[in-house]
Amino acid sequence: MRALIRRTLSDAPRPQLNQALLAIGEAAGNSLVHGGGTGTITLWRQDTHLICEIQDAGHVVDPLAGRHRPTPDQDGGRGLWIVNQICDLLQIRSTDKGTTLRLRVNVASPVT
Numbered sequence: 001m002r003a004l005i006r007r008t009l010s011d012a013p014r015p016q017l018n019q020a021l022l023a024i025g026e027a028a029g030n031s032l033v034h035g036g037g038t039g040t041i042t043l044w045r046q047d048t049h050l051i052c053e054i055q056d057a058g059h060v061v062d063p064l065a066g067r068h069r070p071t072p073d074q075d076g077g078r079g080l081w082i083v084n085q086i087c088d089l090l091q092i093r094s095t096d097k098g099t100t101l102r103l104r105v106n107v108a109s110p111v112t
Contacts, residue, residue, distance in 0.1 A: 001028055001041060008043050009050060012107040020105045023086040024052050027101050030079040031056040035099060048108035049088065054101045060094040 005024055009017050031039040035056025042053045066080030084090045089104040
């Protein structure tokens with residue numbers, strides 16, 4: 001997965017590449033742990049953004065998943081929050097057939 005991201009972002013500045021690697025890595029890890037152990041990842045460029053779509057067999061119940069700030073003493077619950085902090089947009093669509101995460105990361109402008 002990391003090699004695919006690096007190839008897709010071969011012209012991106014290093015800080016943006018690192019941000020994309022972190023966000024997609026967290027989302028993919030979350031998919032493996034909570035989405036049935038397998039998933040599908042699709043990447044494409046759109047203008048100055050990398051779009052990543054991850055589909056798995058999991059089901060997200062909380063409509064605000066990834067938006068709640070984790071407490072220092074809680075176990076887990078940080079993956080989607082980290083993704084939400086890094087990405088310009090995180091969309092979560094969950095049905096009885098599975099969940100699709102779509103991440104949008106700016107890979108051209110400096111990270112602030």
